[in-house]
Amino acid sequence: MTLFHFGNCFSLAYFPYFITYKCSGLSEYNAFWRCVQAGATYLFVQLCKMLFLATFFPTWEGGAGVYDFVGEFMKATVDLADLLGLHLVMSRNAGKGEYKIMVAAMGWATAELIMSRCIPLWVGARGIEFDWKYIQMSFDSNISLVHYIAMAAVVWMFTRYDLPKSFRLPVTILLGLCVYKGFLME
Amino acid sequence: MFEEASEVLENMLKWSLPLSLVLFLVLVCPLRAEAAHEFSVYRMQQYDLQGQTYGSRNAILNTEARTVEAEVLSRRCVMMRLADFSYEKYQKALQQSAGAVVIILPQNMSTMPQDIVQQFMELEPELLATETIVPVYFALEDEELLSIYTQTQISSSSQGSSSAAEVLLHTATANGFQMVTSGAQSKAVSDWAITSLEGRLSGAGGEDLPTIVLVAHYDSFGVAPWLSYGADSNGSGVAILLELARLFSRLYSYKRTHAGYNLLFFLSGGGKFNYQGTKRWLEDNLDHTDSSLLQDNVAFVLCLDTLGNSDNLYLHVSKPPKEGSPQHVLLKELETVVTHQHPDLKFSMVHKKINLADDTLAWEHERFGIRRLPAFTLSHLESHRSPARHSIMDMRSVSSSLEGAGEATAGPHVDLTKLRRNTKVIAETLARVIYNLTEKGVSGDLEIFTEQMQVQEDQLASLVDWLTAQPRAAQLLDKDSSIVNTLEYYLNHYLKDVKRHLVRADKRDPEFVFYDQLKQTMNAYRVKPAIFDLLLAFCIAAYLGVLYLAIQNFGLLYSFLRRVTAPRVKQH
Numbered sequence: 048m049t050l051f052h053f054g055n056c057f058s059l060a061y062f063p064y065f066i067t068y069k070c071s072g073l074s075e076y077n078a079f080w081r082c083v084q085a086g087a088t089y090l091f092v093q094l095c096k097m098l099f100l101a102t103f104f105p106t107w108e109g110g111a112g113v114y115d116f117v118g119e120f121m122k123a124t125v126d127l128a129d130l131l132g133l134h135l136v137m138s139r140n141a142g143k144g145e146y147k148i149m150v151a152a153m154g155w156a157t158a159e160l161i162m163s164r165c166i167p168l169w170v171g172a173r174g175i176e177f178d179w180k181y182i183q184m185s186f187d188s189n190i191s192l193v194h195y196i197a198m199a200a201v202v203w204m205f206t207r208y209d210l211p212k213s214f215r216l217p218v219t220i221l222l223g224l225c226v227y228k229g230f231l232m233e
Numbered sequence: 234m235f236e237e238a239s240e241v242l243e244n245m246l247k248w249s250l251p252l253s254l255v256l257f258l259v260l261v262c263p264l265r266a267e268a269a270h271e272f273s274v275y276r277m278q279q280y281d282l283q284g285q286t287y288g289s290r291n292a293i294l295n296t297e298a299r300t301v302e303a304e305v306l307s308r309r310c311v312m313m314r315l316a317d318f319s320y321e322k323y324q325k326a327l328q329q330s331a332g333a334v335v336i337i338l339p340q341n342m343s344t345m346p347q348d349i350v351q352q353f354m355e356l357e358p359e360l361l362a363t364e365t366i367v368p369v370y371f372a373l374e375d376e377e378l379l380s381i382y383t384q385t386q387i388s389s390s391s392q393g394s395s396s397a398a399e400v401l402l403h404t405a406t407a408n409g410f411q412m413v414t415s416g417a418q419s420k421a422v423s424d425w426a427i428t429s430l431e432g433r434l435s436g437a438g439g440e441d442l443p444t445i446v447l448v449a450h451y452d453s454f455g456v457a458p459w460l461s462y463g464a465d466s467n468g469s470g471v472a473i474l475l476e477l478a479r480l481f482s483r484l485y486s487y488k489r490t491h492a493g494y495n496l497l498f499f500l501s502g503g504g505k506f507n508y509q510g511t512k513r514w515l516e517d518n519l520d521h522t523d524s525s526l527l528q529d530n531v532a533f534v535l536c537l538d539t540l541g542n543s544d545n546l547y548l549h550v551s552k553p554p555k556e557g558s559p560q561h562v563l564l565k566e567l568e569t570v571v572t573h574q575h576p577d578l579k580f581s582m583v584h585k586k587i588n589l590a591d592d593t594l595a596w597e598h599e600r601f602g603i604r605r606l607p608a609f610t611l612s613h614l615e616s617h618r619s620p621a622r623h624s625i626m627d628m629r630s631v632s633s634s635l636e637g638a639g640e641a642t643a644g645p646h647v648d649l650t651k652l653r654r655n656t657k658v659i660a661e662t663l664a665r666v667i668y669n670l671t672e673k674g675v676s677g678d679l680e681i682f683t684e685q686m687q688v689q690e691d692q693l694a695s696l697v698d699w700l701t702a703q704p705r706a707a708q709l710l711d712k713d714s715s716i717v718n719t720l721e722y723y724l725n726h727y728l729k730d731v732k733r734h735l736v737r738a739d740k741r742d743p744e745f746v747f748y749d750q751l752k753q754t755m756n757a758y759r760v761k762p763a764i765f766d767l768l769l770a771f772c773i774a775a776y777l778g779v780l781y782l783a784i785q786n787f788g789l790l791y792s793f794l795r796r797v798t799a800p801r802v803k804q805h
Binding site for chain 1 (some may be wrong): 759769770773776777781784
């Protein structure tokens with residue numbers, strides 16, 4: 048299964064990002080460095096979230112079967128920080144709307160990809176044992192790319208002051224969905 | 234400003250160093266994938282005896298699994314279940330130069346029908362006789378292993394059959410298994426010491442008393458050393474010897490019953506490898522020491538070998554005893570005891586000359602016979618070639634209690650009532666010999682070992698249970714092993730002058746050589762065939778192509794969506 052399989056999973060995960068970067072015209076704007084900045088912001092936000100969670104939410108002791116709604120709800124709320132992070136990235140970048148969205152989303156999603164998917168793939172997909180979950184993981188990263196683009200777009204829309212009133216509510220709902228996605232899935 | 238920047242940079246470097254170290258370790262360290270299933274496997278014997286090599290030579294394997302039905306077996310690991318095992322299949326695997334053979338044994342041997350067990354027992358020496366470079370392993374079956382086996386069987390038997398499309402589908406869905414062992418190649422163990430133990434009970438009244446020697450070898454033998462428990466052969470012999478030690482030490486502790494014979498008890502090691510322990514002990518005692526009990530007046534030597542079952546008793550001799558000799562006395566006393574006290578037991582003498590041209594000696598008494606000491610072996614087996622002496626099927630004891638024996642156990646085993654009866658026969662006979670009871674006119678019906686002196690079945694049961702709780706192959710028992718230590722402790726409790734005796738193989742011309750890597754952990758990894766990878770790569774390339782086109786022409790998609798949603802806006 049070795050290296051070839053790893054190559055398969057790697058290409059499945061990374062190439063869409065590459066394609067998106069090339070084809071969305073970002074390269075014309077010399078956006079590479081800005082994407083990296085967005086990635087750095089992602090790292091920073093994740094670090095803050097982890098520190099916050101570790102400090103204020105001790106491990107909940109109690110039965111294993113009962114789902115701690117309140118606790119998990121609080122934890123999911125912390126994911127609001129994600130949105131704040133995206134907003135921060137976009138506000139620092141001057142330029143057109145789509146440009147800002149794309150840069151923020153690309154950088155963010157790439158950073159997430161590298162951090163959370165690279166090592167499991169390296170260690171797992173290279174082994175002798177075959178498991179479908181590595182293909183799943185790679186495909187999942189594609190989906191999260193689209194998800195982050197959408198999220199960045201919604202955040203941007205939220206902050207626009209010239210947004211027609213009728214759109215405000217759906218936008219808010221969508222934002223809420225983004226944040227509590229994990230929570231709702233449970 | 235620059236100082237700040239440089240400070241930041243320095244901090245970054247400091248942080249990145251451990252990170253890069255971790256990365257480096259991750260990249261360099263060997264792959265440890267999770268196994269689909271991990272199980273212990275026990276390798277077939279590998280040893281050299283007197284220059285002749287036996288058994289499987291190789292230990293490592295890293296091959297795909299197949300069952301016997303598959304057409305291509307070369308460089309594959311062939312898996313067989315005991316129920317389907319046959320010598321022809323085994324030969325077929327070897328001829329096609331298979332990578333390895335794994336034989337799956339059931340957890341509970343008693344579920345196997347008698348004829349399969351018998352057949353396997355007869356095949357064991359043949360498996361060992363053909364020296365092979367293919368590693369042969371035995372594994373105990375559990376659910377996961379069974380499922381691995383059935384999956385492999387399905388894929389093996391369907392291999393040569395179908396069309397290209399079916400093969401493609403098959404590769405996408407099938408699960409192959411890669412069998413990997415974790416150990417190294419097997420190599421000879423240097424300087425292995427086989428331990429033997431001796432102890433004595435001195436007779437009453439002065440020097441120059443005749444000596445009776447009681448011998449039993451405590452190791453066991455089977456096609457896989459880690460699976461040789463040797464319940465009957467020779468766990469029963471050891472149990473009887475220890476029980477006799479207990480009884481006679483009791484008799485000898487009272488002045489009135491202290492007989493005029495020295496009793497020497499000897500637990501020999503390496504018995505299944507042509508009685509190495511006994512051989513060296515005799516050499517040391519007869520050639521290298523000035524005075525030893527063995528040199529002077531030896532009445533006879535009685536070797537106990539496989540006495541845990543059946544209603545037959547055979548006294549094996551290499552020379553029929555002459556009238557009037559102590560050996561003849563023993564023979565007569567045995568006959569007396571059997572006819573008067575245990576008429577259900579069938580006793581006879583078997584005469585077999587020592588054949589020095591054979592590879593190995595038949596019974597242990599032949600070692601003594603070569604050194605001109607009168608010796609017998611007592612056994613319930615008629616022939617030394619009986620497969621019950623070298624089988625892994627010889628496992629834990631079954632006590633046929635009065636409440637009713639459970640299922641009849643296939644294969645050799647120890648029957649505790651019969652073991653007790655045999656112990657009693659031997660004890661009574663020895664008592665009659667050392668107290669000279671027949672000459673004094675005591676009738677054959679008198680039983681000495683009754684009430685407080687009786688042979689304790691519980692004692693025998695616990696001894697046999699302890700002996701069969703772990704494998705006792707000679708390769709596994711070095712001088713520090715717990716079995717040797719416990720035997721020494723037990724002997725010390727009842728006998729005097731308990732000594733250890735070590736046998737090490739000669740450096741230049743070794744009589745025996747043992748090899749290691751006898752127990753391994755085998756991992757079965759689920760793998761997909763190589764074609765699957767290519768197929769997957771093709772699919773991913775197609776997917777990426779579609780994605781590329783979609784993104785390139787995103788504009789089209791977007792305008793299409795606008796057109797769809799636009800009429801609604803216009804209406805609004």
